[in-house]
Amino acid sequence: MITDLLEMDLLRTFVLAVDLDSFARAADQVARSQSAVSLQMQRLEEITGQQLFIRQGRGWQLTPAGEILLGYARQLLDVNQQAINALTATHIAGKVKLGLPADFAESGLPVVLARFAAVHPHMEVEVTIDRQAVLQQQLQRGKLDVVLSFGKDIPDDAILIGHVPIRWIGNTQKHIAQLRPLPLLLFEAPCLFRSAGLAALEKAKRTWRPALTSSSVAGMWAAAQAGLGITIRTEMGLPAGCVALTKTSGLPALPDVAVFMLIRKKTPSPAVKRLTDILFETITAQVNELRKRAKKK
Secondary structure, three states: OOOOOOOHHHHHHHHHHHHHOOHHHHHHHHOOOHHHHHHHHHHHHHHHOOOOEEEEOOEEEEOHHHHHHHHHHHHHHHHHHHHHHHHHOOOOOEEEEEEEOHHHOOOOHHHHHHHHHHHOOOEEEEEEEOOHHHHHHHHHOOOOOEEEEEEOOOOOOOEEEEEEEOEEEEOOOHHHHHOOOEEEEEEOOOOHHHHHHHHHHHHOOOOEEEEEEEOOHHHHHHHHHOOOOEEEEOOOOOOOOOEEOOHHHOOOOOOEEEEEEEEOOOOOOHHHHHHHHHHHHHHHHHHHHHHHHHHOO
16 A cells, blocks of 8 residues: 655656666666665655565566556656756757667657657757768767767767667578578678677588678668568567577577767757657667567577
């Protein structure tokens, strides 16, 4: 039985802990100790009268009550932020320039734009979808304010969102993964996913052939859906008709890749700061979901 009002500070830490899948990382975000975050979660359980977490090995997972609270916590925090911005930031006009790879265009971008428009209705968002190297060059030249990126190496000034597994991706025809040489659908070089896949095949002494080389992620997805071969990507933006192959496919294991943001200015404008906050929250939730899904395969 709920005995008190839900405190925004507790809800914010609760959502961060879930999205980051770690009390320690949540503690870093709210500038508290890990023990202080644990006490906050205990306080939240006292208020709600429900157990919110259950131990699972060395980690934890949400109880059914925790899952219910998570949905409401997100809504309450979002409404709270909208109220603050409605009183302080809706008059801001201008343009925010965002760059991101095609992987995020359909999965995270619509959510980010909708939430940003709700708090900054007079701001124009200019979105550039391109290769990571091109986006980072444009950021350095001042043509972009924020860039979302994948990377093997994380720049010192980057804001790390998390790590996601690189996967072998094809359609439902499982026999394709057994073909020798393996037909590959490759993004044109340089490409970190291409490099990771080819290195893994070389280490496993698995022969392959290029079935398609493309400069378009959409083109690779289409070829994978058609059954022309296997491609190498994360599950970000995975379209219908494409599946990540499981360990039973016989293909070698692939590493994780970092997801991070780069911001042009050390002290960004309020609008850019809000956009990065929304990006971080939205993509963190997706990264966490992909990692949980990968553990089950």
